[in-house]
Amino acid sequence: MKEKLMFQNAPHVRQSESVVTMMTDVIVALLPIYLMAFFYHGARSLVLGLCGALCCSVLSVLGALLLREKPVPDLTPIITGLIIPLLLPADIPYYVVISACAVAIFVVKIPFGGTGSNLFNPAAVGFASVAICWPELVFRYPATMQAIEIFGESTAKIAQSPAYSLSLGAVPDYNVLDMLLGSAPGPMGATNILVVAACGIFLIVKKAINWITPVSFIVPYALLCLLFPRIGGSPFEALCYELFSGTVVFGAFFMLTEPVTSPKRDFGKLMAGISSAIVVFLFRYFGGFEMGFASALIVMNVFSPIYDAICESVLHVSRHKESFVASIKEETKLRKNKKEEEKPVIRVIEKAKEPEELPEIKTEEISEEEILPEKEPEEIDLSENSEEKEEEALQL
Amino acid sequence: MSFFVKGIFLEQKKEPMLTRSTLVMRQEFEYFDCNFPDVAIDELSREQIIELARLAEIVDESDGKMLWEKLEKSNLGEGGTFIVDAVDDEPYISSQMSIGIHQPEKLALGIELCERVLSPEKTYIAMYRHILDSNFGIPKKIGKYHVKKIGGRYPAESRVHRHIPKGKNSVIIGACAMLHLARAAEESRKMTSCFITVAGDVVKNPRNVEVPIGTTAEKILELCGLTEEPEAIILGGSMTGRAIFEPENEKVGPMTRGIIALARSYGTYSYTCIGCGRCDDACPKALSVCAMRKFADAGKLDMLMQYDVSMCIGCGACSYVCPSRIDISATLLKAKKQIELAKKEGTL
Numbered sequence: 001m002k003e004k005l006m007f008q009n010a011p012h013v014r015q016s017e018s019v020v021t022m023m024t025d026v027i028v029a030l031l032p033i034y035l036m037a038f039f040y041h042g043a044r045s046l047v048l049g050l051c052g053a054l055c056c057s058v059l060s061v062l063g064a065l066l067l068r069e070k071p072v073p074d075l076t077p078i079i080t081g082l083i084i085p086l087l088l089p090a091d092i093p094y095y096v097v098i099s100a101c102a103v104a105i106f107v108v109k110i111p112f113g114g115t116g117s118n119l120f121n122p123a124a125v126g127f128a129s130v131a132i133c134w135p136e137l138v139f140r141y142p143a144t145m146q147a148i149e150i151f152g153e154s155t156a157k158i159a160q161s162p163a164y165s166l167s168l169g170a171v172p173d174y175n176v177l178d179m180l181l182g183s184a185p186g187p188m189g190a191t192n193i194l195v196v197a198a199c200g201i202f203l204i205v206k207k208a209i210n211w212i213t214p215v216s217f218i219v220p221y222a223l224l225c226l227l228f229p230r231i232g233g234s235p236f237e238a239l240c241y242e243l244f245s246g247t248v249v250f251g252a253f254f255m256l257t258e259p260v261t262s263p264k265r266d267f268g269k270l271m272a273g274i275s276s277a278i279v280v281f282l283f284r285y286f287g288g289f290e291m292g293f294a295s296a297l298i299v300m301n302v303f304s305p306i307y308d309a310i311c312e313s314v315l316h317v318s319r320h321k322e323s324f325v326a327s328i329k330e331e332t333k334l335r336k337n338k339k340e341e342e343k344p345v346i347r348v349i350e351k352a353k354e355p356e357e358l359p360e361i362k363t364e365e366i367s368e369e370e371i372l373p374e375k376e377p378e379e380i381d382l383s384e385n386s387e388e389k390e391e392e393a394l395q396l
Numbered sequence: 397m398s399f400f401v402k403g404i405f406l407e408q409k410k411e412p413m414l415t416r417s418t419l420v421m422r423q424e425f426e427y428f429d430c431n432f433p434d435v436a437i438d439e440l441s442r443e444q445i446i447e448l449a450r451l452a453e454i455v456d457e458s459d460g461k462m463l464w465e466k467l468e469k470s471n472l473g474e475g476g477t478f479i480v481d482a483v484d485d486e487p488y489i490s491s492q493m494s495i496g497i498h499q500p501e502k503l504a505l506g507i508e509l510c511e512r513v514l515s516p517e518k519t520y521i522a523m524y525r526h527i528l529d530s531n532f533g534i535p536k537k538i539g540k541y542h543v544k545k546i547g548g549r550y551p552a553e554s555r556v557h558r559h560i561p562k563g564k565n566s567v568i569i570g571a572c573a574m575l576h577l578a579r580a581a582e583e584s585r586k587m588t589s590c591f592i593t594v595a596g597d598v599v600k601n602p603r604n605v606e607v608p609i610g611t612t613a614e615k616i617l618e619l620c621g622l623t624e625e626p627e628a629i630i631l632g633g634s635m636t637g638r639a640i641f642e643p644e645n646e647k648v649g650p651m652t653r654g655i656i657a658l659a660r661s662y663g664t665y666s667y668t669c670i671g672c673g674r675c676d677d678a679c680p681k682a683l684s685v686c687a688m689r690k691f692a693d694a695g696k697l698d699m700l701m702q703y704d705v706s707m708c709i710g711c712g713a714c715s716y717v718c719p720s721r722i723d724i725s726a727t728l729l730k731a732k733k734q735i736e737l738a739k740k741e742g743t744l
Contacts, residue, residue: 001614001643004625006661009726011635011712012628013406013487014662019670019719074667116668264673264686312684312703319682319704 017207023075025208029199030082030254036182036192041090042147044154045188048085051094055101056081063110076115080104083123083254086189087247087294088130089141091154096134100126120301121261124294131289139164139290141185159185162245163290171231172241179244187291190250193243200253209257212266216273217252217280218243224281248280251293261301267314268307276300402680403549404713406487406635408527413593413603414490415532417498421607421619426586428452437505437581442513445581452580454587455650457492458570463577466569467513475564478516480507480541482571485524485552486633488595489654492571493523494604495591496538499575502582504539506574509581514567520544521571522556550635551680551711572650593654594620596630607648613655614643626657635712665721675714675724681707685714689724692731697744705732 037045056077064071084100085092104126109118131138142148142156149155162172162184174184182192190196203209222239229238243249256262256276263272279300283292317324428451432444440448449464456463458481472478480503482492496503503521511519523534525545534545544559546552560566576587590609595602600621607616613631630637631646634656640646648655675685684703691699708728715725738744 001617001622001625001629002641004627005629005639005641006627007641008628008639008661009715009723010637010639010710011716011725012630012637012639012656012658012662013634013716014721015717015719017719018665018721019667022672022719072667076670114668116670259670259672261671264671264676264684266677308684308687312687315682315684316702316704319707 019074022208023079025203025206026079026254027075027082029203029208030079030086030189032195032199033086033189033192033250034082036195037086037090037188040144040182040191041142041188042150044148044150045085045090047150048088048090048092048094048097048188049082052081052085052097052101053078054081055098056084056105059102059105060109060114063105064114067110067114069114072115074115077105077109080109080122080126083189084126086250087123087127087187087291088138089186090188091140091142091148091156092137096130096137099133100130102126103129116260118260120298121255121258124255124297124301127294128298131291131294135289141187143185144183144191161186161290162241166230166241166245167284167290169230171233172245176237176240176244179240184245186245187247187250190247193249196250196253200249203253203257209253210266210269212269213257213262213273214252216270217256217277218249220274220277221248221281224277228281228285230285242284246284246291247293251297255293255297261304263304263307263311265308265311268304268311271307271310272300272304275303402678402682403551404678404716405526405528406485406550406716407529408524409487409529409595410484410490410493410527411530411532413488413595414494414497414527414530416603418494418591419603419605419619421589421605421611421616423589423608426588427584428580428586430584433584437509440509440512440581445509445513445577448509448580449577452576452584452586454573454576454580456570456573457590457651457653458568458573460651463569463573466567467510470514470565470567472514472516472565472567474517475561476514476516476518477560477564477566478507478511478514478519479556479560479566479568480519480521480571480574481553481556481568483522483524483546483553483556485546485550486635486653488656489593489633491591491593491604491653493534494593495571495575496521496523496543497535500535500538502575502578503571504541505581506576506578507539507541509577510569510574516567522546522559524552526552549680550713551709554680554709554711587650590648590650590652592616592648592652594656595654596626596657596659598623598626598657598659609650610647612644613640613646613648616648616655617643617657622657624659626659628656628658628661630654630656630658635716636710662721667720669720669722672719674717674719678713678717680711680713681709683707685724685728688731689722689727692727697731697735697738700731701735701744705735708732 034046034049060077061071081101084104085097104122108120108122108125112118140158141161143159146156162174162179163186165172178184180193184191200214204211222243225239225242226235229235231238263269276296280292280296283296435444446464446467449467454463456466482496484490484493507519520542521538522544525534525547534543536543546555572591579585588608589606591604591606593604594616600623602620605616605619613629629640629643631640631652632638633653671686673686679685688700688703688705705728710725710729712725715723718724735744
């Protein structure tokens, strides 16, 4: 009976969900987006995705070997590698994707201790770094419905993305339906709003991500866009253009919800969502780049530990509610006692003053020096009394 | 939103143990000599009932204290609540509930005797309601006593106190102790046995058994049979119990609630914490578990104190939900112990 017995700590039953199932869910949710990119841009988008995923996993294994650790077979680098190409145009050269992956793994993940310890979203930092290095490549989008050569220089027709038109204050050339279906030019994964939203809802249903984060981001962002439209026309149209252009919806479902860099508690997630909506809006409204999301996300990642600390301090007070209330009551009681003890003393002073002042008016010749020594002993007595009473109260 | 609702939903897996009758292992009962053999049960006085509990050596299985000491100390009086603990919120375990279902008359008699000692204003039996994977209906009344159904997520036992009015006295006594008290009054029988749930996915005949105190785990498992070699044998509940290696040396006591044999241990995992925050959501005491585990790994006892690690009840909900399968609960309990030791030594 006892040959196979193993040691394990309580509890002895565990949830069937694990890191692997969670990450598999995310990868499964990313695949339809790649299919849509294949539909609009041809096979190059799939090769870009493969390149990113391979590159990230190889680099993370290399990093683990450099740190002389056993490589952990988790799927997080694959997700990072799949997200980065989706933020870039479909005709991007491979070296841009590879360098973005290298930054994501070697700058953001490995130096801080690998999976679970990174301070910033790796995909966001990777994208932001290549956006700074090669802005002319990253923000130049090919028109949809044309196959791009898998290797070599792209000869595809270039089109103006709706996000760029919006940043210039112009109404985009595409209607709202085009943008929903993804036929407007833009980052190869972020334009198919309907598919992205469906995949996001799949993740929420599978409980791989929390619904609070995307909702608390998209709703305030939409409200801000309604209140401060960048273009003329009906506010609803402006709202649709703002929401469906750029990487807002994709980021809300796939980047903002990254577990490592987002706050732990629901209230923290709510605060983080609202504040990142404001920051993304400000970046897009006043920023130089048309894609404000990644940079805004990097800024907001810094605040996640602060939101956690706020939640913890609120909960700390709620846990010790009774003792806090008791201590406050005691303090107020002590103060009340003090006041009650002091009040009669003050009356005595007032009564004592009156007869002294009266003779002053009558007899003008009495010098101040004679009155002062009379007052001083009284004050000293009072202070002594009050101190004794304080001590008594404390002892009680 | 899980900001307000804490705890976890567990598959209760209480069938078929709950509906099957209790299996009694062959044993010799011990009897005691009573000073007042002629007094009828209805006429027993307060002192006589306490004497019965003392002679029968009844141990309360919910906290391990002697029943007669508990009865002697407490007199509830007006506004007092007497709660019979038959909650059983852990998966598989149903030894307390099965007493209420299969031996209701004896349980009611035991409660009546205790009521005469404690003289409470309100008496009820607490049972766990959310057994979602079974069609079993919990009775509304056992004898003349109302059954209060404790619902919601695991751990439910800590929520029993919520039904007690504030500032009033209350006593919680386990259902098995009530049964033993009834036996002592009726047959002058000593408490020499305990009620245990034998379950798990490799147990051939899972059911509640009544075995003598001191029986080895191996014997009990032989009584119910095994279909294949287990990888884990657990003494106690599946959430808070202890894995054992030598079933021939491990004996059951009055506080043992179950023996669970599982085909597969959950295994070792090499993943690090990804900071998903599920443990924070699961904690019934609303502790910041994720941060505390990091402090415990780093050995920062002062920070752990600030984060109220002393409030941890060790329910294991955090470990259950962790997708990285980290032993959070064990780590925190160890840190809690370290802090208690450091406080005693005066180093903290």
